Amino acid sequence: MMEIRIHGRGGQGNVVAAYLLASAAFEDGRYCQAFPAFGAERRGAPVVAFVRVSETPILQRNEVRTPSFMIIQDETLLHEKGLTDGLKPDGGILINSPLSSEEISERHGAKMTAIPATQMAIDNVGRPVPNVALLSAFLELTGILPHGALKKALDERFSGHLLDNNLRLAHQAAKAVTKDLWKEKADAASA
Amino acid sequence: MRQALEGSLAVAKAVALCRPGVVAAYPITPQTHIVENISKLVADGDLETELVSVESEFSAASVVLGAAAAGSRAYTASSSQGIMLMAEVLFNIAGLRVPMVLTCANRAIGAPLNIWNDQSDSMAMRDSGWIQLYCADNQEAVDSLIQAYRISERTELPVMVCMDGFILTHTLEVIDIPEQDKVDRYLPPFAFDRRLDPSDPISLGALVTPEFFSEVKHSQHAAMQKALPDIVDADKEFKKLFGRDCGGLLAEHGDEEATVAILTLGSIYGTLRAGMEAHKSRKKVKLIHLRCFRPFPEEVLMAALDGVKDLIVVERALSPGLGGIVGTEIRAVLSTARKPPRVHNVAIGLGGRDVPLDMFSRLLEALKNGSIAEFSVFDADLSRLPEEDR
Numbered sequence: 001m002m003e004i005r006i007h008g009r010g011g012q013g014n015v016v017a018a019y020l021l022a023s024a025a026f027e028d029g030r031y032c033q034a035f036p037a038f039g040a041e042r043r044g045a046p047v048v049a050f051v052r053v054s055e056t057p058i059l060q061r062n063e064v065r066t067p068s069f070m071i072i073q074d075e076t077l078l079h080e081k082g083l084t085d086g087l088k089p090d091g092g093i094l095i096n097s098p099l100s101s102e103e104i105s106e107r108h109g110a111k112m113t114a115i116p117a118t119q120m121a122i123d124n125v126g127r128p129v130p131n132v133a134l135l136s137a138f139l140e141l142t143g144i145l146p147h148g149a150l151k152k153a154l155d156e157r158f159s160g161h162l163l164d165n166n167l168r169l170a171h172q173a174a175k176a177v178t179k180d181l182w183k184e185k186a187d188a189a190s191a
Numbered sequence: 192m193r194q195a196l197e198g199s200l201a202v203a204k205a206v207a208l209c210r211p212g213v214v215a216a217y218p219i220t221p222q223t224h225i226v227e228n229i230s231k232l233v234a235d236g237d238l239e240t241e242l243v244s245v246e247s248e249f250s251a252a253s254v255v256l257g258a259a260a261a262g263s264r265a266y267t268a269s270s271s272q273g274i275m276l277m278a279e280v281l282f283n284i285a286g287l288r289v290p291m292v293l294t295c296a297n298r299a300i301g302a303p304l305n306i307w308n309d310q311s312d313s314m315a316m317r318d319s320g321w322i323q324l325y326c327a328d329n330q331e332a333v334d335s336l337i338q339a340y341r342i343s344e345r346t347e348l349p350v351m352v353c354m355d356g357f358i359l360t361h362t363l364e365v366i367d368i369p370e371q372d373k374v375d376r377y378l379p380p381f382a383f384d385r386r387l388d389p390s391d392p393i394s395l396g397a398l399v400t401p402e403f404f405s406e407v408k409h410s411q412h413a414a415m416q417k418a419l420p421d422i423v424d425a426d427k428e429f430k431k432l433f434g435r436d437c438g439g440l441l442a443e444h445g446d447e448e449a450t451v452a453i454l455t456l457g458s459i460y461g462t463l464r465a466g467m468e469a470h471k472s473r474k475k476v477k478l479i480h481l482r483c484f485r486p487f488p489e490e491v492l493m494a495a496l497d498g499v500k501d502l503i504v505v506e507r508a509l510s511p512g513l514g515g516i517v518g519t520e521i522r523a524v525l526s527t528a529r530k531p532p533r534v535h536n537v538a539i540g541l542g543g544r545d546v547p548l549d550m551f552s553r554l555l556e557a558l559k560n561g562s563i564a565e566f567s568v569f570d571a572d573l574s575r576l577p578e579e580d581r
Contacts, residue, residue: 011246019197026195026365035362038221038307060465061358061458063545083337 001054002144002189003064007083008073008131011043016157017071017131018049021138023153028145033058046077050177053144053190056129066092068075068189069182071138073130079109088189088191092182094138113141115176123133124169125162132166133173142186147174193367198329202268202294203231203267203333205333207238208374209292209340212263215243215254219273220306221356222296226268239475251364252280254414256455259284259291260395261295262386266291268358271298274312278319281349285320286411289345290446291350292336293321297507297541299456306457306541308356308439310457314508314516320349321419323485324437325456329359329366331437331482337374338425338437344381345425346418351535355458355507357543373432415486416511422483430499438480440488443495445477452496452532453554454479456517463505466551476555479519496525502532503554503563509538514566537569544570 004021015036022034030053030058037048041131050064066086072095084093096117097104104114115137117130125132132154139145147170154166196204202225206214214233216226232238241258242551245251248269250467255265269277274295284291295313297307313365322342326332332354339350354360387395399407423439430436444464453463453476460480462524467473479495496502513519518536525531535558550570558565573581 015361019195022363023195031365032195033362033364036359038357039363058364058465059461059468060548061362061462062547065547 001052001055002069002186003053003067004053004069004071005064005067006049006071007077008047008049008052008074009043010045012073013129013131014047014073017073017135018051019149020131020157021051021135022053023156024135024139024145024149027152028149030054031058033061035061037063040181046080057165067149068185069138069142071134072096073134075104078150084110090185090188092141092185094134094141096133096134098119113137113177113181115173117173120169120173120176124172125165133169136170136173137177140177140179141181141182144186144190145181192370193365195363196329196366196368197361197363198261198332198366199296199361200228200570201333201368202336202354202360204368205336207232208369208371209264209266209337209378210375210534211240211245211266213241213255213256213258213265214267214456215245215251215265215267216267216269217245217248217251217273217463217514219248220268221298221308221360221406222229222270222273222294224360225294225296226227242476248276249280250433252277252284252558254278255291256284256289259383260287260387262380262381262388264291268292268296269506270296271300271306274316275300278316281316281319281321283396286407288347288390288411288414289349290347292343293349293351294336294354296353296356297353301411304543308358308507309541309543310353310355310507310508313351313353316351317485317516320348320415321485322346322348322415322422323483324352324422325480325482325484326352326359327442327458327480328412328437329354329364329557330355330364332359333368333438334433335431336371336436337378338429340381341380341425341428341465342418344383344423345421346414347383347385348414348418353457358458369433377429377432380523388432398515410453411501419483419488420525421436429451440483440491441495442480442482443477445473446475448475448476448478448498449474450500451500451503451558452477452501453551454517454521455505456481456484457507459505459507460548462546462548466505469548470485470552470555482518487520487524491497492496492521492524493528496528499532501558502534503558504534504536505554506536506538507540508567509541513548517565534570535562535563536566539570540565541568546570
């Protein structure tokens with residue numbers, strides 16, 4: 001079973017990101033579970049959501065403490081103490097940042113892969129919501145699900161122009177990262 | 192059809208499948224998404240029902256009482272303080288023996304103010320006369336809701352379907368939504384014999400003097416006890432049509448020859464099951480999910496505990512000044528058993544505290560080293576309290 005933790009701020013579509021990733025896993029025939037760490041949500045406040053993907057039914061409902069992967073939707077969250085705590089030693093961090101992966105890794109002393117997801121979202125969807133770009137990049141990096149599964153999940157949630165724009169955004173975001181860079185990590189995490 | 196759905200949306204879809212005549216509810220976290228989704232189904236034309244927006248939970252409960260008394264299939268949902276505000280009406284609904292279904296999206300009761308999950312709200316309604324079914328996962332929340340109407344309409348008792356707030360209501364997972372034609376077969380249109388009908392007037396809710404009150408209460412108690420086979424039957428019939436069940440009155444998992452059992456209600460069951468699978472030795476241990484808490488399934492529970500030497504009752508509520516609620520009841524029931532197990536009782540996961548995967552191992556460890564108390568708030572960190580409060 002693979003466990004993923006998604007960090008963001010209220011308004012960035014953190015829960016939607018978790019639900020989309022889980023829905024994509026379902027579309028690919030897996031079992032899935034996604035839920036937010038429930039707080040008194042308000043715009044701008046730090047929020048967390050969890051995703052589990054498995055070949056077999058998922059029984060536990062505890063919060064994900066030791067994720068294989070983290071998706072961070074807002075780099076200012078890195079100032080929060082302990083944000084990346086619990087990440088598995090061979091895990092991966094995907095972050096939304098205009099900086100290059102090298103720059104941001106050096107700045108925070110931890111290896112991360114960065115994409116400018118907010119700018120990509122503004123360019124394609126017209127709104128600064130980085131979730132879809134990050135999910136698409138995540139699938140490209142890990143290869144855990146085909147892009148078609150995310151497309152189906154997006155199709156369930158959006159329609160018309162909004163769907164087209166999000167699909168274009170997903171396509172652009174996938175091209176911004178190295179395909180299968182984390183495939184070994186992902187295979188190990190799923191085992 | 193199997194779908195990846197948020198629990199609340201799945202429950203709203205299940206409500207629609209039951210073709211309610213009247214829905215009235217007031218939004219409260221974490222029940223809100225259920226009501227929102229029902230109102231969306233109505234707005235989209237996918238559900239034909241009289242959806243009544245009200246100004247409080249007291250009114251919501253009153254509207255569904257009136258509707259159900261007039262013979263309509265009625266639905267409401269609430270949580271926590273909302274259930275508290277409904278309390279007076281909930282006792283009336285049960286006392287008047289009016290059938291209906293309510294989903295309780297379980298949440299702690301303040302103070303201290305807390306929006307997160309535990310089961311103190313439905314436990315506070317323990318003596319209201321409602322049948323109470325607890326759901327281990329979202330599939331059970333859907334299936335139990337559909338079963339609840341059948342149970343309610345056969346017994347003329349109201350049914351409260353309890354699902355852990357957030358932990359189930361806000362979790363997206365794979366859920367099978369039953370087909371409408373099968374639900375229609377399972378749940379034929381309901382004709383309430385005692386319905387309020389202007390063309391054939393009867394009185395409902397008359398003043399009952401001491402001359403009859405005791406008899407009324409006796410018959411309410413008897414009706415609850417007689418509902419036990421109806422609850423089992425509803426689950427069996429459900430399985431015939433839909434191929435799955437909820438375990439009837441309780442579900443068991445693990446070693447049939449178990450000498451140690453851990454009993455719980457609601458979604459902790461899944462986390463304990465996963466913890467059990469990850470545990471090095473699973474021999475002689477089993478888990479019990481007490482699905483039906485009211486009426487209390489004494490006989491089935493006694494049978495499940497045959498051969499068990501140590502029982503750990505895990506609950507998500509407590510009675511301050513006494514200890515566990517479910518644990519205390521089980522001790523009372525076991526007082527007539529030939530060889531009763533030792534009962535250890537813990538409250539965990541209060542006010543939304545995360546129940547980690549290793550809880551199963553920690554409970555067994557505490558049992559083994561004798562540190563498990565007769566009752567404790569097991570996951571409380573006493574070092575954070577002043578000396579005199581420990």
